[in-house]
Amino acid sequence: MSGILHDVESYHSHKKLYTKTAIILTVVTAAEIGLLFVPALKPFFTPMLVIMAVYKLAVVVGTFMHLGDDKNVFRLVFLAPMGMAVAMIYVVGLMVMPHFAPFGDGYVKLATHKSKDERYGTGEYSKEAIAARDNKPPHLSAEKYTALFASTKDFSAGKKLWGANCASCHKADGGGMPGLGPNMTDDCYLHGGSVYDIVNTVTNGVKGKAMIAFKSQLNEEEIDQVALYVRSMRGKNVAGGKKCEGDKVAAK
Amino acid sequence: MSAIAAEAPHDDHGADHGGHGHEELVENNYMKVPNVKLALWTFLGSECMFFGSLIATYFFYLEKSISGPLPAEVFSIEITSISTFVLLMSSFTMALAVDSAKSGAMDKARNWLVVTALCGSVFVGFQVYEFYHFFHMGLALQTSLFGSTFYTMTGFHGAHVTVGVIWLLMCAALVNNGKIKAERAVVIESAGLYWHFVDIVWIIIFTFVYLLEFAK
Numbered sequence: 485m486s487g488i489l490h491d492v493e494s495y496h497s498h499k500k501l502y503t504k505t506a507i508i509l510t511v512v513t514a515a516e517i518g519l520l521f522v523p524a525l526k527p528f529f530t531p532m533l534v535i536m537a538v539y540k541l542a543v544v545v546g547t548f549m550h551l552g553d554d555k556n557v558f559r560l561v562f563l564a565p566m567g568m569a570v571a572m573i574y575v576v577g578l579m580v581m582p583h584f585a586p587f588g589d590g591y592v593k594l595a596t597h598k599s600k601d602e603r604y605g606t607g608e609y610s611k612e613a614i615a616a617r618d619n620k621p622p623h624l625s626a627e628k629y630t631a632l633f634a635s636t637k638d639f640s641a642g643k644k645l646w647g648a649n650c651a652s653c654h655k656a657d658g659g660g661m662p663g664l665g666p667n668m669t670d671d672c673y674l675h676g677g678s679v680y681d682i683v684n685t686v687t688n689g690v691k692g693k694a695m696i697a698f699k700s701q702l703n704e705e706e707i708d709q710v711a712l713y714v715r716s717m718r719g720k721n722v723a724g725g726k727k728c729e730g731d732k733v734a735a736k
Numbered sequence: 737m738s739a740i741a742a743e744a745p746h747d748d749h750g751a752d753h754g755g756h757g758h759e760e761l762v763e764n765n766y767m768k769v770p771n772v773k774l775a776l777w778t779f780l781g782s783e784c785m786f787f788g789s790l791i792a793t794y795f796f797y798l799e800k801s802i803s804g805p806l807p808a809e810v811f812s813i814e815i816t817s818i819s820t821f822v823l824l825m826s827s828f829t830m831a832l833a834v835d836s837a838k839s840g841a842m843d844k845a846r847n848w849l850v851v852t853a854l855c856g857s858v859f860v861g862f863q864v865y866e867f868y869h870f871f872h873m874g875l876a877l878q879t880s881l882f883g884s885t886f887y888t889m890t891g892f893h894g895a896h897v898t899v900g901v902i903w904l905l906m907c908a909a910l911v912n913n914g915k916i917k918a919e920r921a922v923v924i925e926s927a928g929l930y931w932h933f934v935d936i937v938w939i940i941i942f943t944f945v946y947l948l949e950f951a952k
Contacts, residue, residue, distance in 0.1 A: 502835065538934075548831045573791050573944075672745045
């Protein structure tokens with residue numbers, strides 16, 4: 485390592501200056517932190533904090549690093565990139581530091597700027613609220629569905645739809661498949677056994693399970709038909725069907 | 737390049753560090769600056785862009801995390817204030833180390849270097865504690881945009897401090913063995929420039945990342 489030789493004799497210690505600088509840095513840092521405990525100054529927090537940080541930076545660079553009284557070339561190679569970095573941070577920072585905008589209301593608003601509720605899924609953006617909003621309620625009341633089932637004799641339309649849409653998971657005879665659809669021919673239901681409940685389950689599906697929502701694939705009438713057919717299967721207890729899952733309901 | 741050209745006539749006045757004004761002692765005859773110092777300042781210029789990008793990226797993704805703890809939920813103003821103060825004071829002790837070396841008091845310089853390295857270690861210790869604490873509050877690198885930008889930015893800063901600690905300890909050892917003498921104080925001064933730079937990066941991070949979070 486070839487060093488540059490330093491002349492000890494002609495050097496004057498900067499100890500006093502450094503001590504003063506250290507005190508200034510401590511005071512400014514304490515002021516920064518203390519500022520946060522004065523709510524009255526809240527509108528000025530951002531500009532004051534930025535000014536104090538820039539001041540501290542200038543003090544360290546100017547005093548400890550001696551950039552102020554050193555060679556020009558050092559200032560050039562250091563301050564030019566620093567200026568670019570500051571410009572970059574400033575432009576991006578407009579998104580978080582509205583006080584520093586030269587015009588407008590200062591906030592760069594992006595499509596991704598979301599409220600806390602949206603970001604953390606609370607309030608109107610909670611999972612439950614979204615599910616409730618997305619869910620389509622059955623178009624008839626529970627009583628009307630029950631009456632409809634009592635008056636229905638022909639389930640052939642529902643059976644056809646079952647074959648096309650449901651049999652792949654619940655089996656053609658409704659006995660259910662391991663790991664997929666439960667048995668529809670016993671008297672157990674995971675999501676309610678009334679026609680109304682079945683319409684609801686078929687329409688909206690079951691989140692997190694294999695049961696998909698059919699509201700975009702079948703129309704209301706078709707869903708009614710298939711639900712009535714499902715209801716008609718109760719108690720048939722086909723051979724080889726899956727064992728009871730969910731709550732038992734009255735057999736008929 | 738006018739800045740450099742304008743420098744030449746002023747060569748004999750001004751500060752007296754780094755062998756200034758001693759033509760025969762200057763390594764680089766064209767710019768009349770010690771190479772090691774010029775290299776350091778140039779490196780620090782590139783570091784400005786490096787940390788500038790990390791800080792800008794942190795801002796860009798601020799408030800856009802969709803899961804995990806918020807900055808205000810994990811930050812502890814007390815702990816960070818203490819570690820910030822320790823790092824600030826380490827810049828002071830570093831300046832004293834360079835000053836002692838330039839004054840020819842090499843034993844003192846060595847001691848201040850060790851103290852500075854110690855302060856740096858304390859800062860890194862606080863950061864390790866902080867990361868550990870945040871991680872257990874559910875903030876991992878991959879948890880959210882906040883997690884990944886925060887850990888990348890402060891992690892790189894912590895790595896810089898760690899490198900600085902090793903560098904300072906090496907300097908202290910070389911001073912101790914008499915390998916760095918007073919006339920080569922520029923070697924310690926260069927390590928000091930790096931150290932002060934790491935400190936100013938933290939000044940910015942402390943204010944812009946931590947304090948502004950509480951100012952909202």
